[in-house]
Amino acid sequence: MRPPTAPAKKPRRRPAKPGSADRNTMIQLLERIRSDRAAAGEVLPPRAARLLEFSRVTDQMARHCRNARAAESLRARRPFTDSAAIAFRHTLADELRAEGQQNNWPPLMNLDDGLALLEMPAPVRYEGSDLVHLASVAEQLDALRDHFLARRERCPVWGEAAVQMATFQGVSAAIRRALDPDGYIVDGASALLARLRRSVAGQERAVRQEVNAAMSRARGQGWTTGEEVTLRGDRFCIPLRSGQRQRVDGIVHDRSSTGATLFVEPAGVVRLSNQLTETRLEIAAEEARILFELNRAVEQARAALQEAAQVMLQVDEVRAHLLWSLEVGGQRPQLQAAGGLRVSGGRHPLLMEALGDGDLRKGRTRVVPLELEIPARSRALVISGPNAGGKSVALKTVGVFCLLAQCGWDVPGRQDTRLPLITRLLVDLGDDQSIAQALSSFSAHLGNLAAFLREAGPSTLVLCDEIGSGTDPHEGTALAFSVLEAMDYDEEGLKPLYTFRVGDPGTSHAFDIAERMGLPTELLRRAREMAGEERVQIEQLLSDLDRRAGEVARQQHELQLALDGNRARKQELDTRLKELDKERRRSLEGARREADQLLKEGRRAIEAAVREIKNEQAGKRVVKAAHNRLRQVDGKLRRRLAPEDEIPPEARTVELKVGMRVRIPHLNLLGRLSEVRGNKVVAQAEGLRLSLGREAVIPLSEDGRQLEAPQQEISQREARPPDASSAREKPAPAVGGWAWQGDAPQVGHELDLRGETGADGWERLDRMIDRAIPSGLEVITVIHGFGTGRLRDYLYERLKRDSRVADFGEAGQGRGGAGATRIILKG
DSSP states (O other), X not given: OOOOOOGGGOTTTOOOOTTOTTOOHHHHHHXXXXXXXXXXXXXXXXXXXXXXXXXXXXXXXXXXXXXXXXXXXXXXXXXOOOHHHHHHHHHHHHHHHHHHHTTOOXXXXXXXXXXXXXXXXXXXXXXXXXXXXXXXXXXHHHHHHHHHHTTTTTOHHHHHHHHHSOOOHHHHHHHHHHBOTTSOBOGGGOHXXXXXXXHHHHXXXXXXXXXXXXXXXXXXXXXXXSSSOEEETTEEEXXXXXXXXXXXXXXXXXXXXXXXXXXXXXXXXXXXXXXXHHHHHHHHHHHHHHHHHHHHHHHHXXXXXXXXXXXXXXXXXXXXXXXXXXXXXXXXXXXXXXXXXXXXXXXXXXXXXXXXXXXXXXXXXXXXXXXXXXXXXXXXXXXXXXXXXXXXXXHHHHHHHHHHHHTTOOBSSOTTOEEEOOSEEEEXXXXXXXXXXXXXXXXXXXXXXXXXXXXXOTTEEEEESSTTOSSOHHHHHHHOOSOEEEEEEETTTTEEEEXXXXXXXXXXXXXXXXXXXXXXXXXXXXXXXXXXXXXXXXXXXXXXXXXXHHHHHHHHHHHHHHHHHHHHHHHHHHHHHHHHHHHHHHHHHHHHXXXXXXXXXXXXXXXXXXXXXXHTTSOHHHHHHHHHHHHXXXXXXXXXXXXXXXXXXXXXXXXXXXXXXEEEGGGTEEEEEEEEXXXXXXXXXXXXXXXXXXXXXXXXXXXXXXXSOOSSOOOSSOOOOOOGGGGGSOOOOOGGGOOOOSSSOOOOSEEEOTTOOHHXXXXXXXXXXXXXXXXXXXXXXXXXXXXXXHHHHHHHHHHHTOTTEEEEEEOOTTTTGGGEEEEEEOO
């Protein structure tokens, strides 16, 4: 076998070495982003990332990754400070987003096992199954490359990366030619291997014939203690009485426990067996050479495969972000170097998940969006509101949105969300008091603020929760200088609604929350008295105002959702109507073409019959032949127009009897039954005594005619006789489960391959397809059983590449299910 040419040697597609001038553009850009990512670690200190729970947000995205390595890379993403890097990520996402909107995502596969194989330290010797897996990886990488090459206008960046990717058709084709789907070397891997394996088959037959002849002679002379040839190791032996040892020249391989029987390999068999062993050794050497050549081809392409795999991992990562964005209703925010911040319709992704808003495409939402703005002229914003009213969530939402935007990702908000490009994010959330360090809550907050003042720069975003808390309220208020804002609050459920409202005073709802937490009613009544009646009335008025404003907002939100839903449904219905109209037109056109073709065929047949009758002056033989031709045309038309659920009535099971001739398909042997015991039978075949299940044998008449179909559902369509060329093939089950042996066998719909190997099964199916197409059959059924699935997988791989096959799949309930395959042939 000639060693396959490594794809890396092709000039235009050779993956360049690091640092070379024609380095893959995609890899260059990815490396630049990785270096920017390392520098951007300062943007998000570990403490800030922990307080904002940013890793949980990236976990949401990572669930959509096909590959563990893509998920790991996505989780490791940190915000970029270079606007060019962010713009590049936007370009990658936009090009894939357009493909996804047309439901035309690039082909992906799980590369984890493949990369593990490619990264094994050299020297490495891949087994057959490893090579088959690497062939699948190479084919999928080629499919990804072809996908982007065909879309270079719509996806210029990904298309440029595809241009510079290597192609691996040589490697994958060499592996596919040499190995079957399970990694076993096929006969066609080399001419020498095919010849040696054919020779082995002939030598095995010669060994069986020789040992059977020796057994017959010894049995006739009464020298044996048994009726059957036995195996000792891999050598065929006959059981001789110990006193008759000198009667047969050969090698003694074993003796019975009583010593009465010697197991002798006759001398003629020894010579043939030695030849067989030598041939098998030659086969092993040729198989080792083939695997060596395949390993060398993979080794030459290994670097290019790894580099192409990195491109697929990047596709996986970008696709995961886009799928997450669809779930949370994400939009790309506006990023600006300086001036102002606006969160429009913002929803924290973790809050959405907690409240069950995991997929906004399903129309569910319980999170009321956040509206928050810091004008360009302002430097700070102080948020006030009720206890447990969502102030901390608002801060976290702002922080998470800034991080998402600078990672090049969408945010769960509207398009008019506007965020600053920051170089540092400082966060103080929660209570950092420490007994060991003698720090109170107030001291801990002040320590963080002092650190922020030292670290903050012109493009720093600082998020502080409860600034100035833990001390006297007046003094704490003096530490916070800005405009007071308020948060909406669900007073019935005592849960925050997270709708930010500017300019309205807020209430603390302290008494309501205390009541909800279980404080005694008498204690709360006394607390309200001490707070003063006027204070309570003001609180009540503010609560009523909040409640009414919230009701109006909810009604507006529901109306907007209904309006949006109606628009979406109208658009969907319009699209569906257009599709139905196109389908109707296609169906009518197809029906017209089919009808025209049928009419033309019928007209030609009638005209030919009339001409023949006229030319031959209507002799009986000529008239009969013309009638037969017309009946054939009529049968073909009826088959095309017949309903597919028509099942022929013939399906019978023959009772097995001792002495009956049988065929054993999985051993390709003919024999006779010597015993019948319920579902078990014993057959004598070519000197062997075989104990088999009832389903393993097919009864034959004395002239070799098959008497029943295999025990499966009968196929659904009628058959017609094959052409003369098929008469030389093996008999196959015909209509209703009957088959005939002779000069003109019928072509059946059903082929039983249970017990066959992949190559032998395909050889029989290949012959059946050759016979079926000229016979007018359109559907055939192959019975392969369940078993390990290897036979089915082998047949599926061959059927995928067979130009004679229009479609194939499981036979369906009542027709064998997953144990049978229904094949539709091209006309």
